[in-house]
Amino acid sequence: MMIDSDVVTLSRLQFALTALYHFLFVPLTLGLVWILAIMESVYVMTGREVWKRMVQFWSVLFGINFAMGVATGVTMEFQFGMNWAYYSHYVGDVxxxxxxxxxxMAFFLEGTLVGLFFMGWTRLSRVSHLLVTWFLALGTNLSALWILVANAWMQNPVGAKFNPQTMRMEVTSFSEVLFNPVAQAKFVHTVSAGYVVGSMFVLSISAWYLLRGRNVDFARRSMTVAASFGLAAALSVVVLGDESGYTISENQKMKMAAIEAMWDTEPAPASFSLFGIPDVQNRTTHYAVRIPWVMGLIGTRSLDTPIPGINNLVRDTKGKISDGLLAYDAMLALRKDPNDKHATSTLARYDEDMGYALLLKRYVADPRQATPADIDKAADATIPNVPVLFWSFRIMVACGFYFIALFAYSFWLASKRQLERRRWYLKLALWSLPLPWLAAELGWIVAEYGRQPWAIEGILPTALGVSSLTSGQVWTSLGGFVLFYTLLAVIDASLMTRYARQGPDQLGIWPPGNPHLPAEGGTPAVDDTHVARAHP
Structure with a gap:
């Protein structure tokens, strides 16, 4: 049975849209919760009311974002059964x-801690509530860990083996899955990027208050925390991104070559292309501006190890497809006779390449009937979209270095108590608000788009993972998701903008002389009636 390319394309589009939309909320949750923990720690240590009110104000925006993250995350998991049924069957054990x-963790641990955080101001002691906040920060990050472990296995499938009798990948070592080196690098890099998002969020909104002369003491302190935490996070992203680059060169050589638009293997150590215009048709890069040695050091941690180019990897893939056909034939023989010793030894020898034979199913129903032309097309199909990866990576890296500069300057101004004295800087901080989200989304495009055509690197082609659906059915669900997520986007943007514009003064959170502040320890109300009473 031939694969319906329209169903594959639409299913990929639907998952990409929902994943990228969901990740608008995840990094802000990861970063903002730690800023809340830092602020509340200062409150408990000093007893100064302003720090408590800072926690309560920023927690209003955190709560809105957290709810949206949960709502958009749930729908993603249902897609595995709806649009990716064979993928779920094939790798569900892992x-x-x-x-x-x-x-x-997300629904029980985080949900419980979020409830204690918001409802515990009047029911818990200062120290107890602080512990809840810190556990919430840890729980949020642990929740992210497990989804990144799953995603890392898709990039580097370790600790599992194909069983020809069940036709599934099955776990052989859960510790290898958990301690996958790609998972470790991906986790620390991703959460650090979230810390940058949270820091920029607080920095930008606080800059907006200072530009308008509102909540000056409140905003100055918030910017100081954001600048300090953001600088550490931005530096971590760059350092840990280097580790991610190394793991890519070890496990996903085609992705690395595509990121660099490196068509042919360069002499070691490979240079880094600062700029260039990738030409896919002619397989070359025009106007390339290269920095010697940099990519070799990042990708191989050495001066004598080459990074293979795209053309070389395509030639290697053709050999893997040929070996994979031997494994595919042996797998079918074992399905008929599990005691076939020759088939058993053949599969054991070539099973790591069987996924490459499955690439042929995009062109022929039976891979064993593939022609040399089909093999050439399957090998060429392992080249991801080079221009998209090339520019996504460079824009992401440029944003990373910009964040370091901005947070470093913010930290310097905060140490000199001059944050509100440079209006150009405050405007720059405000306008920088969307950039961390742009960088985070581009990071996922590099990670996921660069893995194509694989759902599981080297094992399961994306085209084979889809459900048995018609394109019309996928269009229907895609349209429903677009409408639902658009509605959520409008609600989220209006709520976040509304409460950010009102600020702690109009929400009755600050200043302490506000007669409509809640009772000591209470959570501030944020309804329109309350605001109207506080500011007639």
Whole structure:
């Protein structure tokens, strides 16, 4: 049976849209919760009311964002059964465990701690509430860990083996899955990027208050925390991104070559292309501006190890497809006779390449009937979209270095108590608000788009993972998701903008002389009636 390319394309589009939209909320949750923990720690240590009110104000925006993250995350998990049924069957034994643990943490651990955080101001002591906040920060990050473990396995499938009798990948070592080096690098890099998002969020909104001369003491302190935490996070992103680059060169050589638009293998150590215009048709890069040695050091941690180019990797893939056909034929023989010793030894020898034979199913129903032309097309199909990866990576890196500069300057101004004295800087901080989200989304485009055509690197082609649906059915669900997510986007943007514009003064949170402040320890109300009474 031939694969319906329209169903594959639409299913990929639907998952990409929902994943990128969901990740608008995840990094802000990861970063903002730690800023709340820092602020509340200062409050408990000093007893100064302003720090408590800072926690309560920023927690209003945190709560809105957290709710949206949960709402958009739930729908993503249903897509595995709806649009990716064969993928779920094929790797469910491996993928299901970390996904289930992530769900338990998100809905039970995080949900419980969020409830205690918001409802515990009048029911818990200062220290107890602080512990809840810190556990919430830890729980949020642990929740992210498990989904990243699952995703990292898709990039580097370790600790599992194909069983020809069940036609599934099955876990052989859960510790290898958990301690996958790609998972470790991806986790620290991703959460650090979230810390940058949270820091920029607080920095930008606080800059807006200072530009208008509102909540000056409140905003100055918030910017100081954001600048300090953001600088550490931005530096971490760059350092940990280097580790991610190294793991890519070890496990996903085609992705690395595509990021660099490196068509042919360069002499070691490979240079880094600062600028260039990738030409896919002629397989060359025009106007390339290169920095010697940099990519070799990042990708191989050495001066004598080459990074293979795209053309070389395509030639290697053709050999893997040929070996994979031997494994595919042996797998079918074992399905008929599990005691076939020759087939068993053949599969054991070539099973790591069987996924490459499955690439042929995009062109022929039976890979064993593929022609040399089909093999050439399958090998060429392993080249991801080079221009998209090339420019996504460079824009992401440029944003990273910009964040370091901005947070470093913010930290310097905060140490000199001059944050509100440079209006050009405050405007720059405000206008920089969307950039961390742009960088985070581009990071996921590099990670996921660069893995194509694989759902599981080297094992399961994306085209084989889809459900048995018609394109019309996928269009229907895609349209429903677009409408639902558009509605959520409007609600989220209006709520976040509304409460950010009102600020702690109009919400009755600050200053302490406000007669409409809640009772000591209470959570401030944020309804329109309350605001109208506080500011007639």
């Amino acid at each position: 993928f299901g465990t970390p996904l289930a643990i992530e769900g338990l």
